[in-house]
Amino acid sequence: MTLTFSSSAATVAVAAATVTSSARVPVYPLASSSLRGFVSFRLTAKKLFLPPLRSRGGVSVRAMSELVQDKESSVSASIALNETAGESQSELNHSRTFLDARSEQDLLSGIKKEAEAGRLPANVASGMEELYWNYKNAVLSSGASRADETVISNMSVAFDRMLLGVEDPYTFNPYHKAVREPFDYYMFVHTYIRPLIDFKNSYVGNASIFSELEDKIRQGHNIVLISNHQSEADPAVISLLLEAQSPFIGENIKCVAGDRVITDPLCKPFSMGRNLICVYSKKHMNDDPELVDMKRKANTRSLKEMATMLRSGGQLIWIAPSGGRDRPNPSTGEWFPAPFDSSSVDNMRRLVEHSGAPGHIYPMSLLCYDIMPPPPQVEKEIGEKRLVGFHGTGLSIAPEISFSDVTADCENPNEAKEAYSQALYKSVNEQYEILNSAIKHRRGVEASTSAFSLSQPWN
Numbered sequence: 001m002t003l004t005f006s007s008s009a010a011t012v013a014v015a016a017a018t019v020t021s022s023a024r025v026p027v028y029p030l031a032s033s034s035l036r037g038f039v040s041f042r043l044t045a046k047k048l049f050l051p052p053l054r055s056r057g058g059v060s061v062r063a064m065s066e067l068v069q070d071k072e073s074s075v076s077a078s079i080a081l082n083e084t085a086g087e088s089q090s091e092l093n094h095s096r097t098f099l100d101a102r103s104e105q106d107l108l109s110g111i112k113k114e115a116e117a118g119r120l121p122a123n124v125a126s127g128m129e130e131l132y133w134n135y136k137n138a139v140l141s142s143g144a145s146r147a148d149e150t151v152i153s154n155m156s157v158a159f160d161r162m163l164l165g166v167e168d169p170y171t172f173n174p175y176h177k178a179v180r181e182p183f184d185y186y187m188f189v190h191t192y193i194r195p196l197i198d199f200k201n202s203y204v205g206n207a208s209i210f211s212e213l214e215d216k217i218r219q220g221h222n223i224v225l226i227s228n229h230q231s232e233a234d235p236a237v238i239s240l241l242l243e244a245q246s247p248f249i250g251e252n253i254k255c256v257a258g259d260r261v262i263t264d265p266l267c268k269p270f271s272m273g274r275n276l277i278c279v280y281s282k283k284h285m286n287d288d289p290e291l292v293d294m295k296r297k298a299n300t301r302s303l304k305e306m307a308t309m310l311r312s313g314g315q316l317i318w319i320a321p322s323g324g325r326d327r328p329n330p331s332t333g334e335w336f337p338a339p340f341d342s343s344s345v346d347n348m349r350r351l352v353e354h355s356g357a358p359g360h361i362y363p364m365s366l367l368c369y370d371i372m373p374p375p376p377q378v379e380k381e382i383g384e385k386r387l388v389g390f391h392g393t394g395l396s397i398a399p400e401i402s403f404s405d406v407t408a409d410c411e412n413p414n415e416a417k418e419a420y421s422q423a424l425y426k427s428v429n430e431q432y433e434i435l436n437s438a439i440k441h442r443r444g445v446e447a448s449t450s451a452f453s454l455s456q457p458w459n
Contacts, residue, residue: 094167095119098160107132107155120166124265127386128159131266134388139195142390147195154192161188161269172262174302175309176276178251185273186251190243192270193236196371198392202241203438203445203454205396205431209362210246213316213397217252220313222357224348225253225397226424227364228337228432229320231372232267235274238318238366241395245457249316254309256319259295266386277306277317306351313357318364321345321421325374335369335436337428342421349403349420360400363424365431367394367439394435396452398427 097110108129115125136151144150161183179185204210213223231237239250254275261271262278279302280295309315322338329336352359370391406423407416431452438447438454448454 094160094164098156098163101152101156101159104132104136104152107152107159110159114163120163121265124162124166127266128162131155131386131388132159134386138388138390142195142198144195150195154195157188158192158269161185162265165268166265170268170272172271172276172278174278174298175254175305176262176272176274176278178275179272185269187273189236189270189273190240193233193371194240196233196388196390197237197240198390199456199458201392201439201442201444202456203392203394203396203435204241204245204457205365205394205434205448205452205454206398207242207245207453207455207457209397209399210242210249213362214246214248216358216360217248217314217316220357222310222313222315222352222355222359223317224352224359224361225316225318225364226340226345226348226361226428227318227320227366228428229322229325230335230366230369231325231374232261232270233368233371234366235318236270237368237371237393238395241393242457253316253318256306256317258324277302279303303347303351307355310351310355310357310359313355317348319344319348321348326369327374335367337365337425337432340421340425342417345421345424346417353403361403361424362397362400363427363431364395364397365428365435367432367435392439394439396431396435396454398431398452401427 095114097114098107101107101110111120111125111128111132114120115122120128132155135155139147139151139154217223235250235253235255238253239247242249252275254277257271257274257276257278259278259280261267262276279299306317310317321340321342321344323341323344324338326335326338328334349361352361368391370389371393373387373389375385401420401423403416403420406420410416410419434447434449434452434454437443438445441447445454445456
């Protein structure tokens with residue numbers, strides 16, 4: 001499927017050489033409170049989306065339905081209120097095929113209609129249809145009440161945003177701030193991903209540390225989360241698992257993201273709902289030799305943007321230094337965190353240390369590959385097959401790891417760089433094994449250890 005995080009989350013090291021420092025009726029787009037005639041999604045979000053588990057299926061349907069007033073007057077309101085001329089005009093001229101869909105047949109025939117009209121490329125149309133069936137099967141497998149309505153509601157909005165993205169392509173800046181209005185892409189992502197998470201079999205490790213992070217950020221400290229990367233749904237999984245306890249984390253985290261999530265038409269609407277620092281992944285740097293120089297220059301711009309943000313303090317940045325999503329062992333089929341690129345870790349550390357603001361680096365671990373598993377191998381072409389599932393997920397964090405403590409006995413910078421990267425990776429692996437025991441082996445909170453305490457903050 002899709003979602004804000006990349007078929008290959010990017011590494012900071014790529015530019016190391018250049019950086020020296022439902023409603024049964026589908027809904028109209030999630031609207032901001034500034035548009036008269038709309039129900040404010042942000043105001044309804046708190047009462048309709050917490051805690052995440054209760055009424056998994058029905059929650060999103062009711063929330064989506066409350067957004068619907070009169071679609072026609074809503075569009076007029078957005079024009080009358082002088083939202084950006086470009087946005088207003090594109091929404092006004094935008095095809096209503098998927099917004100008007102009321103059934104599965106309406107959605108599928110709508111894909112065919114838009115493809116025949118030339119508004120959807122054939123490959124995008126086929127990808128959307130494949131995604132529909134995969135999403136439907138996943139949501140129905142949850143056993144949630146009104147799951148069929150959830151599917152129609154969520155897919156009508158997703159398809160509408162995908163079509164709009166083809167009609168009026170969105171361009172991401174080096175630093176992209178989540179689009180919250182006039183359409184709230186952040187809550188759209190949550191609504192879409194929530195029915196895929198089995199909250200009964202999901203856990204957060206060391207939840208209290210996430211609360212500590214929030215306190216530090218509010219005090220002007222910079223926080224960097226170094227973790228593995230499992231699926232395009234990772235950022236949404238982080239936000240949803242912390243939603244009841246620390247919604248601040250989900251809304252303020254800035255994800256270092258690869259170019260694939262900002263170019264794939266099925267993925268872009270989900271990426272628009274996240275704060276992204278956009279870079280080209282090291283794994284795809286040389287896919288097209290003619291574009292290498294452009295990619296390096298783009299990465300330099302993005303890293304300068306990151307350095308500027310860090311100098312202002314109070315930043316929360318998430319990076320997966322492996323440069324892409326985890327893959328299973330081809331022999332055993334077991335999943336494990338992909339090795340870190342030590343240069344990516346070191347560049348991130350130096351950016352934090354040179355920012356002038358207090359900085360902290362924490363190892364974090366994610367287990368959620370079943371929600372949206374990546375292709376078995378890294379693919380060059382955009383437009384991967386989107387698999388979707390309903391499964392338990394896990395998120396864990398360990399205490400800050402100090403560079404000076406880890407490298408005190410190292411004899412040279414290269415040795416120190418490798419030692420620090422390995423220390424972070426070791427912690428991520430240890431946390432991953434605990435999450436795997438709790439979720440895959442069904443041990444639940446009994447998998448906790450003295451160092452890693454599992455809980456379900458939404459209960």
